[in-house]
Amino acid sequence: MPGPFVTPVHGDLDLPEAVDVVVIGGGIVGVSTALELAERGVSVALCEKGGIAQEQSSRNWGWVRISRRDPREVPLMAEALRIWRDLDRRIGRPTGYARSGIVFTCPTDKDVENYTNWQRHLEPWQIASRMLDPGEFKAMFPEANLEVKGALYTPADGRAEPQRAAPAIAEAARDRGASILTECAVRGIETTGGRISGVVTERGSIACSSVVLAGGAWSNLFCGLYGLDLPQLTVLASVLRTKPLEGGPEQAIWAKDFACRKRQDGGYTIACGHENVVDIVPNSFRYARRFLPALREDWNSLNFRLSWRFLEEARTPRKWKLDAASPFEYCRVLDPKPDRRMTERALGEMTRAFPAFKNAEIAQHWGGRIDVTPDAIPVISAIDEIPGFHVATGFSGHGFGIGPGAGRLMADIVMNRTPVVDPAEFRFSRFTDGSRVAPISGF
Numbered sequence: 001m002p003g004p005f006v007t008p009v010h011g012d013l014d015l016p017e018a019v020d021v022v023v024i025g026g027g028i029v030g031v032s033t034a035l036e037l038a039e040r041g042v043s044v045a046l047c048e049k050g051g052i053a054q055e056q057s058s059r060n061w062g063w064v065r066i067s068r069r070d071p072r073e074v075p076l077m078a079e080a081l082r083i084w085r086d087l088d089r090r091i092g093r094p095t096g097y098a099r100s101g102i103v104f105t106c107p108t109d110k111d112v113e114n115y116t117n118w119q120r121h122l123e124p125w126q127i128a129s130r131m132l133d134p135g136e137f138k139a140m141f142p143e144a145n146l147e148v149k150g151a152l153y154t155p156a157d158g159r160a161e162p163q164r165a166a167p168a169i170a171e172a173a174r175d176r177g178a179s180i181l182t183e184c185a186v187r188g189i190e191t192t193g194g195r196i197s198g199v200v201t202e203r204g205s206i207a208c209s210s211v212v213l214a215g216g217a218w219s220n221l222f223c224g225l226y227g228l229d230l231p232q233l234t235v236l237a238s239v240l241r242t243k244p245l246e247g248g249p250e251q252a253i254w255a256k257d258f259a260c261r262k263r264q265d266g267g268y269t270i271a272c273g274h275e276n277v278v279d280i281v282p283n284s285f286r287y288a289r290r291f292l293p294a295l296r297e298d299w300n301s302l303n304f305r306l307s308w309r310f311l312e313e314a315r316t317p318r319k320w321k322l323d324a325a326s327p328f329e330y331c332r333v334l335d336p337k338p339d340r341r342m343t344e345r346a347l348g349e350m351t352r353a354f355p356a357f358k359n360a361e362i363a364q365h366w367g368g369r370i371d372v373t374p375d376a377i378p379v380i381s382a383i384d385e386i387p388g389f390h391v392a393t394g395f396s397g398h399g400f401g402i403g404p405g406a407g408r409l410m411a412d413i414v415m416n417r418t419p420v421v422d423p424a425e426f427r428f429s430r431f432t433d434g435s436r437v438a439p440i441s442g443f
């Protein structure tokens with residue numbers, strides 16, 4: 001099952017001998033970090049085991065939203081929105097970003113209350129967001145057959161094209177001097193006197209004084225080699241896209257049974273609004289206790305299953321030597337099989353709500369493995385145990401929109417500059433310093 005077609009980025013042929021910073025992972029977070037660093041005159045090599053943006057960063061819905069964010073992420077997302085607005089001009093390439101607005105419908109009065117309350121988190125940022133009553137919703141979507149109690153409408157939200165955005169940012173980083181190395185898995189790090197002194201890739205070593213691990217779903221495995229316990233699991237999300245069609249909504253819309261976003265090609269990316277599949281794997285048991293609060297929160301939206309993934313993960317070595325192939329070389333691209341019944345059901349619900357989809361033709365289905373943390377917010381942090389080592393991962397299903405902001409924050413931390421927002425909530429040590437680690441509920 002091939003994933004979506006991603007704008008190809010041809011990797012550099014030569015491996016640099018030494019750089020200031022090596023970024024591991026060519027998703028939206030890795031490329032954004034590389035761009036920020038390269039723009040500030042830092043020498044960077046970005047190593048990606050497959051191709052740029054082949055995993056989550058090209059498979060997502062393409063929503064760029066501050067609405068319904070965990071309040072702990074709102075300041076960073078406000079910064080990310082500022083970056084997106086000027087990004088195409090800054091990098092000289094299209095990312096498909098458009099400030100087209102996002103609407104979250106409220107099926108119940110409780111949702112109306114929760115979303116109304118949530119809006120207070122936007123007040124300091126002067127970002128407009130308002131509740132629509134059922135009449136206003138009908139006026140905005142006269143053709144819709146959808147009974148709602150209300151809806152949260154945020155005009156400042158928008159969309160970008162996941163198959164174009166990270167490749168465009170990677171090319172811009174290269175324009176500014178970064179080396180972009182594809183099919184170049186990083187097997188591990190090297191230290192001298194306890195500090196980072198380089199990385200070992202499948203193509204040889206690169207000396208450096210800092211490393212940023214932006215490894216998405218692979219970050220737990222990588223960290224584990226160094227005794228760093230990053231609690232991270234994955235869920236499978238399934239998506240379809242339609243061929244171009246007329247008369248659908250301009251705004252991205254979330255409803256209980258579907259979520260949709262208009263694409264630049266005139267088609268729509270459609271998924272189920274609330275259901276994901278969780279494969280039970282050895283790490284599910286290892287982290288069961290830590291994920292308990294998150295499980296309680298999302299219990300109704302998770303379909304657990306026991307599949308071949310259990311054996312696959314059980315067989316994956318957790319320790320390996322750096323002079324032989326690492327697990328990252330055995331899987332260049334995570335390309336999980338989508339659950340077509342789920343996406344087709346979502347299209348059915350979409351058609352019931354928006355008759356314009358009656359003749360929608362499905363162009364493609366794909367799956368994506370989302371990496372999640374127990375509190376559903378990322379880690380963007382220096383790692384105290386290994387000076388020079390940094391982690392930017394665990395974006396928990398909403399890292400595409402915030403990715404450019406995360407790259408800026410990570411670059412600030414690496415360069416020891418005043419961070420663009422307070423990074424305390426994203427520290428790695430929250431998993432070990434006795435903090436309560438749980439999602440914030442009620443939105």
Ligand SMILES: Cc1cc2nc3c(=O)[nH]c(=O)nc-3n(C[C@H](O)[C@H](O)[C@H](O)COP(=O)(O)OP(=O)(O)OC[C@H]3O[C@@H](n4cnc5c(N)ncnc54)[C@H](O)[C@@H]3O)c2cc1C
Nearest residue numbers: 025027028029049057060061063186216368398399400401
């Ligand atoms: C179906 C779906 C829908 C989503 N919808 C949205 C949405 O609408 N809006 C939103 O904001 N977010 C959304 N997300 C989440 C978003 O896509 C992710 O949070 C984001 O893309 C994560 O980016 P990343 O760079 O951290 O990880 P990734 O994009 O997964 O990139 C990590 C990269 O690291 C590489 N790598 C790992 N280990 C190594 C190694 N040792 N050496 C070299 N390379 C390595 C991998 O190959 C991979 O390419 C969605 C996700 C999915 C799957």
